[in-house]
Amino acid sequence: MIKPLLYPLFLLSFSHLIHAELRGTGDLxxxxxxxxxxxxxxxxxHNTALSRVTDLGDLSHASVVFSRDARYAYIFGRDGGLTxxxxxxxxxxxxxxxxxNSIGGAISQDGKLxxxxxxxxxxxxxxxxxxxxxxxxxxxxxGDNQLSKVVGLVDAPEQKFIFSLFDxxxxxxxxxxxxxTPKIQKFKNVGKQPYDALLSPDGRYYIAGLFADQxxxxxxxWFPEQxxxxxxxxxxxxxxxxxxxxxxxxxxxxxxxxxxxxxxxGQHEVLVIKQSTWQxxxxxxxxGQPVFVMARPDGRQVWVxxxxxxxxxxxxxxxKKLSLVKSLTPGKAVLHMEFTPRGENIWVSAxxxxxxxxxxxxxxxxxxxxxxxxxxxxxxxxxxxxxxL
Amino acid sequence: MRASEPSLExxxxxxNMLKHDCGSCHGLTLxxxxxxxxxxxxxxxxxxxxxxxxxxxxxxGTAMPPWKPFISTAETRWxxxxxxxxxx
Numbered sequence: 001m002i003k004p005l006l007y008p009l010f011l012l013s014f015s016h017l018i019h020a021e022l023r024g025t026g027d028l029x030x031x032x033x034x035x036x037x038x039x040x041x042x043x044x045x046h047n048t049a050l051s052r053v054t055d056l057g058d059l060s061h062a063s064v065v066f067s068r069d070a071r072y073a074y075i076f077g078r079d080g081g082l083t084x085x086x087x088x089x090x091x092x093x094x095x096x097x098x099x100x101n102s103i104g105g106a107i108s109q110d111g112k113l114x115x116x117x118x119x120x121x122x123x124x125x126x127x128x129x130x131x132x133x134x135x136x137x138x139x140x141x142x143g144d145n146q147l148s149k150v151v152g153l154v155d156a157p158e159q160k161f162i163f164s165l166f167d168x169x170x171x172x173x174x175x176x177x178x179x180x181t182p183k184i185q186k187f188k189n190v191g192k193q194p195y196d197a198l199l200s201p202d203g204r205y206y207i208a209g210l211f212a213d214q215x216x217x218x219x220x221x222w223f224p225e226q227x228x229x230x231x232x233x234x235x236x237x238x239x240x241x242x243x244x245x246x247x248x249x250x251x252x253x254x255x256x257x258x259x260x261x262x263x264x265x266g267q268h269e270v271l272v273i274k275q276s277t278w279q280x281x282x283x284x285x286x287x288g289q290p291v292f293v294m295a296r297p298d299g300r301q302v303w304v305x306x307x308x309x310x311x312x313x314x315x316x317x318x319x320k321k322l323s324l325v326k327s328l329t330p331g332k333a334v335l336h337m338e339f340t341p342r343g344e345n346i347w348v349s350a351x352x353x354x355x356x357x358x359x360x361x362x363x364x365x366x367x368x369x370x371x372x373x374x375x376x377x378x379x380x381x382x383x384x385x386x387x388x389l
Numbered sequence: 390m391r392a393s394e395p396s397l398e399x400x401x402x403x404x405n406m407l408k409h410d411c412g413s414c415h416g417l418t419l420x421x422x423x424x425x426x427x428x429x430x431x432x433x434x435x436x437x438x439x440x441x442x443x444x445x446x447x448x449x450g451t452a453m454p455p456w457k458p459f460i461s462t463a464e465t466r467w468x469x470x471x472x473x474x475x476x477x
Contacts, residue, residue, distance in 0.1 A: 034409070034417065035408075035417075058416065058420075060409075060412045061413070078416055079420075101416070101420065101422065103423075119423070120421070166423070193452075195452075211452060212450070243455055244452065246413050308410050333409070351409065352409075
């Protein structure tokens with residue numbers, strides 16, 4: 001405890017400062033509530049909700065990045081809202097509407113820039129992380145002066161952002177070493193309708209999933225001059241495509257040893273790919289269209305959730321056996337999962353049961369249920385120090 | 390028309406689906422996302438049969454899946470009426 005007597009007398013009048021609990025932010029996180037649009041600030045050591053911040057616009061699709069001091073959360077909302085939230089003071093520091101329709105964001109390697117990817121107007125905007133002042137606008141122009149929706153935006157080493165153009169079938173690298181004059185490198189004809197992308201945890205490989213094409217588009221950032229290659233070009237060619245009731249997300253690049261796990265699209269399978277040779281090792285059959293395929297931080301387990309109508313179930317793949325070992329039913333409409341920083345627990349959101357469920361990943365036992373209003377994404381501050389998230 | 394309306398309980402399920410499941414591509418406020426906006430003004434000039442076919446059977450070459458396994462034609466009709474009646 002702070003001893004007030006150690007402080008000069010004039011400080012005593014700021015009694016709220018003296019009595020305020022000192023705390024770090026490393027075990028904090030954010031749970032998105034869709035309706036009414038809000039976030040809960042939560043604590044992953046004590047499994048508690050600390051507070052709620054409201055009036056955040058349309059959060060039907062939302063994602064979050066953290067400042068490198070892990071004090072601030074940046075919320076990217078569907079309606080183009082960009083909100084900076086102070087996790088310690090539990091309030092909005094600044095909120096702007098930066099576009100008409102938005103899908104995601106990223107924070108730069110040095111923590112000074114925020115990039116947002118937009119559907120309307122199609123492109124990427126760059127903001128100061130400190131002030132949210134607009135620094136650069138990168139319209140996603142293609143073809144006959146059209147604007148493409150932008151997806152799969154990630155930060156990459158050497159102060160770059162990488163993103164994919166859904167309508168144009170392109171991947172762009174933006175070099176932000178001079179924030180007001182981004183240098184753009186374009187890769188065209190990478191495949192039809194890239195719908196999301198991921199960056200490997202070491203920051204070397206960018207992979208985009210293709211909705212209307214076979215396989216995946218791979219860019220090796222160590223050898224950009226080699227261009228974008230198609231991997232798994234023959235995957236699923238003979239199989240009839242099943243309907244997709246929710247687009248998969250590729251953010252959870254799951255790597256165990258040399259293996260990578262990704263959701264198939266239009267197939268009820270998780271694909272296991274060998275990194276470096278990019279050959280398919282195994283197709284693991286699962287109960288639905290996978291949405292998130294996420295590795296526990298130690299890589300021993302991979303957790304999978306599903307699109308409608310199989311979205312009441314979560315399944316776990318044992319990486320040693322490359323097969324399913326557990327099915328759980330956390331509640332109706334499971335939208336997202338997030339591991340605690342070292343993976344002893346996982347938090348799972350069940351939208352239509354209005355709750356977040358916390359499991360012990362070593363024995364799959366339920367530890368806690370927290371009430372939440374139509375919860376969707378869950379984001380922990382440990383993301384602050386990871387590339388590509 | 391009234392005779393074919395879904396039960397009140399079913400209407401709640403359909404409204405929740407519209408908001409959250411359709412909303413995951415078309416936006417929770419239906420102003421569009423990866424899929425086009427579904428506001429009254431966007432749908433007004435499209436024939437009912439076209440809208441029903443799109444929802445029931447999906448649209449080839451796009452990400453729109455068929456909802457036939459989950460929503461009857463009568464319920465689809467009711468959903469479209471609900472969309473057209475929404476205030477701008």
